[in-house]
Every structure is written in structure tokens, then in C-alpha cells.
Amino acid sequence: MENEEVILEKLKKLIKTKKIKELRDFLDSVNEADFPTIFENLNQEQIVMVYRLLSKERAAEVFVELESEDQEKLINCLTDKEINNVMNEIYMDDAVDLIEEMPSNVVKRILANTKPEDRKIINELLKYPDDTAGTIMTTEFMDFKENMTVKDAFERIKQKGLKSETIYNCYVLSIDRKLLGVVDIKSLLVAETDEIVKDIMDTNVIKVQTLQDQEEVTKIFDKYDLVAVPVVDKENRLVGIVTIDDAIDVLQEETSEDFKKMAAINPAKDSYLKTSVFEHAKNRIVWLLVLMISAMLTGGIIEKFESAISALPVLVAFIPMLMGTGGNSGSQSSTLIIRGLATDEISTKDIFKVMWKEFRVALLVGIVLAFVNAIRVMIQYNDIQIAFTVSATLICTVILAKQLGCILPICAKKLKLDPAVMASPLLTTIVDTVSVLLFFTISTAVFNL
């Protein structure tokens, strides 16, 4: 981010020389989204000074962009009047996010400086269960009555527009606030001023319910190419909207969670650097323990074949290769399937199609690997029996790993479990055990051990 470094340098120079007028002008030219990085590189005193030079609206916008710990620090330095200003200017969904992150003494101070009517809305929003549309929606949307003319509509936008998070889509409501239709700003602009809103609205509204899962909401955005989606309650009354920026945040968050689950980590909400060492350890230890204990099973199997190993110690040298290849083959399949399920490319009813495809892929891949392996064994040991045993195990392991790699995630999804948990680590441990068992079973048969 070279850009940010240039901004930072110029800013520090202006702060040093105390040219307030120039500093204010310069701050006006900086994008809100660049402030978190700027604040990270200033001391407390400089932060408060810079913050107080911002205009009322900008101050609130910048505040929303900050990391929660910087917000907390800043709140502790601000006067009640300044907090009041922030709370008046920010959108309701941001206010809720803020309150959820702050310690209780700070929350008290924030709520004391919020208008009673806003406080009511915030409390309403805080009630929705985690990860639902209700928690990510905002209550500031543009609504029209069905009998308004286009001219009336423009008048309303002029009055209320700056207080709405988006005016790209406006919602037409009945008297009891039921959602009748949506008007895109484009169709409003190309309409004649005396047309009635009801006549230009689109009644096929794509909408979500307050309790719908946030991941489903992001899928709707992606599928229908929306910039905002209305959120209705059970009686089809409009209670809020979700905007695309929040949907993207959810999408990124859910993807990060999938990555973590697939690497055997319990997902944490905080970013990597913000999470404490203890928290990191806690999120990782459970799966590591489970997988370690499962891996002992594989060890137990090897012990059972101790006599075979004593008779032919060279067999042991192939175990890492067989386990590794099995694990890698399996995680290739499981990753593709889990990602396919997450993006709706694959659905649970495709299970047999997928299994058949994976079987053929595994056969092809397995044969190539077995062939290369056989050549290597012949060169190194010149023993056709070993070559056969290892290559046969390899093919069986690859097929088995790839079948499990597609069956486990799809079944998990079918059982309404999270497919991502069925990924590499768990799969690898199962495949390890089975591959070792296969190897020694084939070996004892071939060599009559």
C-alpha cells in the first residue's frame, strides 16, 4: 500500500508543523477507509487531534471504519457531545456492531448518548439470533407509499435520502408496512414525473426473512446480482435491508470459516493478529488431540503386524508414501466437493454423479502413480513382488480416499452438518488407517508372512 505510506508521511509532517488549516484540507481529501491504517501509526494524542479536525459527518464515517479496539480508545477520549454526534450520524447496523464489540461500561456511555428512538431500534436489532439476516440488516431504507407520484418520490428522497444507507433500491409499502414492490432508482429517473409509483414498481421482489441464515442471504446477492435485499418479518412487513457491502463481509467471513474448519481449527471471530496466543491454542488443540488419538489407531495396526515387519523390514519404508498419497488424494476430492457445495455448484442429489466421476479420476490417477512407483521399486530393489504389493495398495488407497473424499462431505450436508468439518484432517486420519491396513493385508497375502 504505497499510497497509504505517502498519505501518512504528509500527515505526520503537517501535524508536526501544526498547520491546522492545511491539515484540515488534507484530511478532507483522504478516504475514510484509509483512516484505520493512519490511526495505527499515530499516537493517542495525535489521533484525537486529527479526529477533532474532521467534519461532523466525516467523523462518524471514519469512526465506523476503525477497528473495535481503536473505537474503544477513541470513545474514552471523546466528550459526551462528541459521542452523541457519532451516534446520530451512523447507520443502525453499524451502531449495533459497535455495541456488540464494546465492554459494558463503554456500552452504557454510548447508549446514554443515543436518542431514545434510536436506542429502541438498537435494542430490537440486538435481539436477532447470531448469523441471521436480522443481525446484518440496517433499518435505514427508502420507502414509498404506493399512490405517490414519481415527483412525490423524488421529494421524499430529497428529504430523507441522506439518512438512508442506500437509495439505489426504494421499497413500496402498503399502509400496514407490507412490502408491495421495489423501484430501482434507474426506473424512477427514466419515468415521467406524474406517473404513479405503483405502476413502475417491480412486484416480483427478491426478499429474505429476518431469521434466514446470513450465508443464504449472500447466496441470493450472488445469484440475482443485487445491491440491496429487503428483509421482511413473517407478516411480510419490511423491517430492514441488507446492503451489498455487508453481504460481502459475510461472504468473506464465511469463507474464512470454511478455510479454518478444513484445516481443523475452530473458527474465531477476530482476525489472526488480534487473537491471543491462548485463544489460538484453544482453537487448535481439540482437533489436534482427536486426530492424534485417532492416529494412534494406525500405530496400533502397525504393531499388530510386527512379525511381518520383522520378516520384511523394508515394508516400513513405504508407509509414509502410502499414507501421504492417500491423504493428498482424499483432500483433493474433499476440497473440490466442499467448495462446490458452498458455491451451490454441486448439490447433494449429485452424489452418484460425483462418486462415479471421482472413481474414474481415481483409477486414472492411481494407475499413473502405481506405474511410477513400480518403476522406482524395480530400480531400487529389483523385486517384482514388492513392486506389485505397493502399487496395488496405492491404487486401492487412491480410489478409497477419493470415494471417501466425496461421500463424507455430501453426507454431512445431507445430515445438515457442516461439510467443511469432513475435510482433509479427519479424512486423512481415516485414509491413513485404512491404507496401512490394506498394505499389510496385501503384503501378508503376497509374501505369505
Added chain:
Amino acid sequence: MENEEVILEKLKKLIKTKKIKELRDFLDSVNEADFPTIFENLNQEQIVMVYRLLSKERAAEVFVELESEDQEKLINCLTDKEINNVMNEIYMDDAVDLIEEMPSNVVKRILANTKPEDRKIINELLKYPDDTAGTIMTTEFMDFKENMTVKDAFERIKQKGLKSETIYNCYVLSIDRKLLGVVDIKSLLVAETDEIVKDIMDTNVIKVQTLQDQEEVTKIFDKYDLVAVPVVDKENRLVGIVTIDDAIDVLQEETSEDFKKMAAINPAKDSYLKTSVFEHAKNRIVWLLVLMISAMLTGGIIEKFESAISALPVLVAFIPMLMGTGGNSGSQSSTLIIRGLATDEISTKDIFKVMWKEFRVALLVGIVLAFVNAIRVMIQYNDIQIAFTVSATLICTVILAKQLGCILPICAKKLKLDPAVMASPLLTTIVDTVSVLLFFTISTAVFNL
């Protein structure tokens, strides 16, 4: 998708009864994004029939939503006039996508039915290198001259608005088409009609260059919460815009690529089900071969310690557990770091911070695992030397795996390589080798083998 099933059932009934009027009304109520699934479930004849009942604009919108193979099938059934209609109605970026996917005989027919001026733009767009802003941008944007009044601006939107992919952001250009500023439709709507566009535009425009990487473009959307970003050439002339829906598609695509690379798969552009068995095998075999051959190294190390194994065969039983735990510990770290790098949560300059954090996490996790393992060994074998050897190896392996798990991806990024390639599979293979080496080195020392 229960919704789609309901739609499909109703549609099939209407097709059967041949109630054209009702069918047409019903089709009007279906969202464009639902048509791909509908067409998948109709035969060729029904598809063409349904398609021809759509209005001109809708037909083009529906066409754009289809999978490329369905587009190809449909084009083969359409008359030249119908193709001409599609090409007149769709946005330029969609036209380019279409042409890139079609076989050359279809491309010829499409271009023959495109207006000469559009053909020129398409050819321009086709020239941008893969994965750059130029390939995902559209050339249909709303532009204003700096001296226009707000009233003029609205007039222009009325005339040209429906031909622009978005009017949420409008761009103010100088006479030589240099980008001077951006006007959000909101500020246009709250402005007085006699104000000059120049006075209400925002001159701090967040923009990208035609040759900028598409992944960077998506990061800009995410950071600045935009719905469209202007694309300029080297002389700051506006040549196109990228809209949020295309940015999300890129984001999803790049994430899927990361998932695949982290599972040792060469990324393919097509979806899982559309990719052929042979193609799947090809994308997976290279890494599997590389990793198999590397795993043979680990086998080689085990062979070197054959005398140690003969003296104390029980040692072999711990190999899968050590390898597995090492691999899992390492991929936990590498996954967190790779994802952190992808979302800009972590930057390469954080390397020492990250290493120190991972070291402490590894120490904590390693001690817990070693403790559990020691108890288990004491119960099963009642041999303190074995318990000590295995537990010591475990702690060293976890620390080493987690250090490599953070160093490798960050170094890859620093060297401008893809961090995702440094993930689990490659890492696991390295950790496997080292853990086995460590284990036997410690064992021979402890037991004087």
C-alpha cells in the same frame, strides 16, 4: 431451492396445455437468474419455445444468465435476427464473456450479427491480458461533462440511462475524456437542479488501471465499499467501469482457486461437474507425483534406521501419529496465514510478529499433546524412556511445523509467488520427513541404538 421446483412444475403444466397468453404472463414473473435451472430441465424444443415468448429486453437478460453450453445450443436454434437482438441488448462485458466461451463458427455468426461500432469495442476488450481489470470491465457507463447542470445530468440519464450498466455512480469527464470526478446518484438527487455538476462531484476518485490485476480490483471494492469502480488508461482517460456483481464473481473465483491450490490441485476454470474426468486427473496428477516422490524420501530415512527398528520395533508404531500431528499442526498455521495474506489481514512485514505468536502457540499446544501422549505411553508400555522420546519429538515437531507453516507462505508472498501453493500438502511432506528424522535421532540418542 424449493422455489425453483414450484416454478418448474407450473411452467411444465402451462407448456403442456399450450396456454400461450398465460405462459407469457407467467414467464414475465420469473426472475432472469432462475432461467438456467429451468432450461436445464426442459428439452431443446421447449427451451426455444419459452425463449421466444420473452420480450426483447428480457430475452437478452435471460440469455446472459445461461451457462455457456446452453447459450451455444440456443444460438444454434436462433435466427440471425434474434441473435442481432441479443447482441444489441446485452452489455459489452457480457458480450466479451460470451465470445470468449464460444467455438469459432459460433463466434463468426455472433460477430456478423453485431453492429460495427459494438464489434469494434468487443475487439478492443478482447485484447486485454487475462485476469486484468480490462477483461472484467464494461464500457457502458454514465458520463457527464463538467459544466452540465444537475438538470442536464438528469436529462442525460433519461436518454442514456437504460443503456448504462449502472447509474448509481456517474463519472465527470473533461473534453479529452479524462476522469475528473464521480457523482453519486444520491448527491445528484438531493442537489438543486441549477447546480453545476463540477461543484457537487467528488474529485477523490477511487479508480483502477486497465492492466491492474483483477484480484486487486476486488480488494478495492471490499475496502472502500463501492458498487462500481472506474477503469482508466495510463493517461487517466475513462475507458470502462467494473461493477460489484463482476467483482463478486472474481472474488469467488479467486477464492476457489486458493482452495484448490491449497489442496494440491491445479485450478481449472470450469465448474466441478463440467470438467471432464481426464481434465480432473490432469489437474491432480502432477502434485500427487511430486508429493509421492518427496514422501519416498521419508521412507528412505526410515530405511536408514533399520537397525534401530530391528532393535526396538515398537518405535514404528509411533510414526503415523508423529507424521499426522506434525502435518495437522503445520496446516493449521499455513491455512491461517495464507487466508490472512489473501484478505490483507496479515502483511509480509508482520513475519516476525507471526513467527513469535506461532512459536508460543506451538509450545502451548505441543506441551498438551506431549502430556496426553506420555500418559497413554505409560499406560500401554509403562516405559518412561519411550514416553520421553515420543513426547520430546512431538513438541519439536509441532514447533517446527508451525514455524514452517508461517514462514513458507510469507516468504512465497515476498518472492511474488502464490502463498497458497506453500500450503498443507507441500508443507506436510516436508514436516513428515523432518519429524521422522527427529524421531530416530532422539531415539538413537536415548536408547543408545
